[in-house]
Amino acid sequence: MKYTIAVIPGDGIGPEVTNQAKKALDAVAEVYDHIFLYEEAQMGSCAIEATGNPLPEKTIEICKKADAILFGAIGDPKYDNDPSLRIRPEQGLLKLRKELDLFCNVNPVKAYDQLIKNSPLKREIIKGTDIVIFRELTSGIYFGKKEVSKDGKNAFDVCSYCEDEISRIAHLAFKAAQGRKKKVTLIDKSNVLETSKLWRKTVTEIAKQYKNVALEHMYADNAAMKLILKPKSFDVVLTDNLFGDIFSDEVSVISGSIGLLSSSSIGNNNALFAPVHGTFSEAKGKDIANPLASILSAAMLLEHLGLLEEADAIERAVEKSLDLNITTEDIKGKNKYAASTSKVGDFIADYI
Amino acid sequence: MKYTIAVIPGDGIGPEVTNQAKKALDAVAEVYDHIFLYEEAQMGSCAIEATGNPLPEKTIEICKKADAILFGAIGDPKYDNDPSLRIRPEQGLLKLRKELDLFCNVNPVKAYDQLIKNSPLKREIIKGTDIVIFRELTSGIYFGKKEVSKDGKNAFDVCSYCEDEISRIAHLAFKAAQGRKKKVTLIDKSNVLETSKLWRKTVTEIAKQYKNVALEHMYADNAAMKLILKPKSFDVVLTDNLFGDIFSDEVSVISGSIGLLSSSSIGNNNALFAPVHGTFSEAKGKDIANPLASILSAAMLLEHLGLLEEADAIERAVEKSLDLNITTEDIKGKNKYAASTSKVGDFIADYI
Numbered sequence A, B: 001m002k003y004t005i006a007v008i009p010g011d012g013i014g015p016e017v018t019n020q021a022k023k024a025l026d027a028v029a030e031v032y033d034h035i036f037l038y039e040e041a042q043m044g045s046c047a048i049e050a051t052g053n054p055l056p057e058k059t060i061e062i063c064k065k066a067d068a069i070l071f072g073a074i075g076d077p078k079y080d081n082d083p084s085l086r087i088r089p090e091q092g093l094l095k096l097r098k099e100l101d102l103f104c105n106v107n108p109v110k111a112y113d114q115l116i117k118n119s120p121l122k123r124e125i126i127k128g129t130d131i132v133i134f135r136e137l138t139s140g141i142y143f144g145k146k147e148v149s150k151d152g153k154n155a156f157d158v159c160s161y162c163e164d165e166i167s168r169i170a171h172l173a174f175k176a177a178q179g180r181k182k183k184v185t186l187i188d189k190s191n192v193l194e195t196s197k198l199w200r201k202t203v204t205e206i207a208k209q210y211k212n213v214a215l216e217h218m219y220a221d222n223a224a225m226k227l228i229l230k231p232k233s234f235d236v237v238l239t240d241n242l243f244g245d246i247f248s249d250e251v252s253v254i255s256g257s258i259g260l261l262s263s264s265s266i267g268n269n270n271a272l273f274a275p276v277h278g279t280f281s282e283a284k285g286k287d288i289a290n291p292l293a294s295i296l297s298a299a300m301l302l303e304h305l306g307l308l309e310e311a312d313a314i315e316r317a318v319e320k321s322l323d324l325n326i327t328t329e330d331i332k333g334k335n336k337y338a339a340s341t342s343k344v345g346d347f348i349a350d351y352i
């Protein structure tokens, strides 16, 4: 079969890790007799430099037409340290989410046996953990009205949610739970926020349609603690845009390495796959960044296209690289030698 | 000397742990020849039941006149499960913070040697950790305008900050850092939010007045991860109301037990001291709740009154109870017998 894949390498280590994911996809294409047509597109800091726009029209077009989107990372330290810059790389990603209505961000986290030793958490706390966070991605305080007073001394961000925005992702979360441990934990701050109350009300109502799934409520502050104290007690976590941003990164510590986590951002017509990690600018161009998260994004992408066996082939190759300690610096543990980014990519492509 | 202390036991285990703190204060009064006059006041669910109001006028009056406030906890599961109840215990606490302008919430977290084994984090990660979180407490999305549409299908919460609200707590954070490891980490989401940009701008400006303190910037998602991965790299953390709520609870896992953490909420004219933990309703009235956080709040209160030796006496008594394993169920570890709430309180009072 023939598939068109939009590829957005982005900034920092984005390009180099995305290249390894493409190697893995090429290997899959060869073995399983598919054709993957890559359409490269710009977004982020590199797009601002090239076009003045963090999300050129062309990129939106390419993404809309593609069967799926493979994304690296965006951002640049020069923007972080200067909040006065009004055009920013992140706007590209936020706008893409909105344009394609990628409302559901799915973040799976597992404790990889080979990496448990790298986690700051004790083995007995994390062993067997299997959580997936459903983060709402196109509304909330990220997309509400924003304002700064003329004298620059007052600022506002509006968090807004409507019932439909909550219910469409809630249904996806409950459906996922049905195929898992049958539990959904809704994280909110409904003892303080009106939007959280709406989440609680809406999700409680929807839960009635999924009788075999248990719904648990948890305040965000308590959740920040419980996700670390008792990660095994979670199955599917459902939450809003801002809380989801925080908790997806928090639970990454369970996996033993953020260098292995990838996530998907799903809409009704499009889907984007990317590492959870960011641009890691210090490592840019040094061929030392861990490509596994990007390679595993490619596996998620294949799964999304219905190519389950193919996705599995990538996952097995990743497992093998861990077993054989063919890994980058960040997860090499007591290993004497670390492999380079491209070396890991080559191994995985060969193994497939 | 004579001091008036407003005591708000609140709900759940609030009353029983606060009683132990009073025992400790009484012991201090005897040994150091002070008089502590307790003025009991109602707030939370118990106040709603007694008066229909989560924060009766009388309570505000008592608090305003007191030299300091000792608070337990508020909340009740019946409100948590019914977001439609419009009068809620939490409103009492939020209103008290606002009425007394308690804008600065200080949350210290240390890894207690005796409790390191109870932490889900590995010893080498947390040993030596000493963080204090400065959370803004009277503004942000907690106190911004809130709205629900007539049909109940849309909800809004406004996050708002002005320069003055940021700068007054920032100064306190920098001053604290000067007496510590000389580092302030500002946590925000300034790559997305206007209020966060205002925080970053304002705090960066103020930092120039504290040349011997280093200012570090961190996005909230990244911070959620780093606080667990590298807790020792933090000193003073400065952040807004909502982020501070989440991160104060998150870092509690470092201490090995939330049952030992207390925090102060400071304004220009008043100060309130309380455990970080909540009402723990399941344990209410069972004499099993850990009173140490409340007892340590009393120590913080004495420190605030300038009674440093007295505060130290309480802290040493708490250390002793840990050394001798005279502790409640939750932190007894491999100990065969747990002490009751009142037993721990008695021991500490006797030791003082």
Ligand SMILES: CC(C)[C@H](C(=O)O)[C@@H](O)C(=O)O
Residues within 6 Å of the ligand: A075, A090, A093, A094, A245, B191, B192, B221
């Ligand atoms: C880059 C940034 C805007 C983004 C977000 O906060 O959503 C990132 O942290 C993420 O989680 O994908």
Ligand SMILES: CC(C)[C@H](C(=O)O)[C@@H](O)C(=O)O
Residues within 6 Å of the ligand: A191, A192, A221, B075, B090, B093, B094, B245
């Ligand atoms: C009870 C609740 C409103 C409160 C808050 O969120 O501020 C509590 O969690 C706290 O941190 O003191």
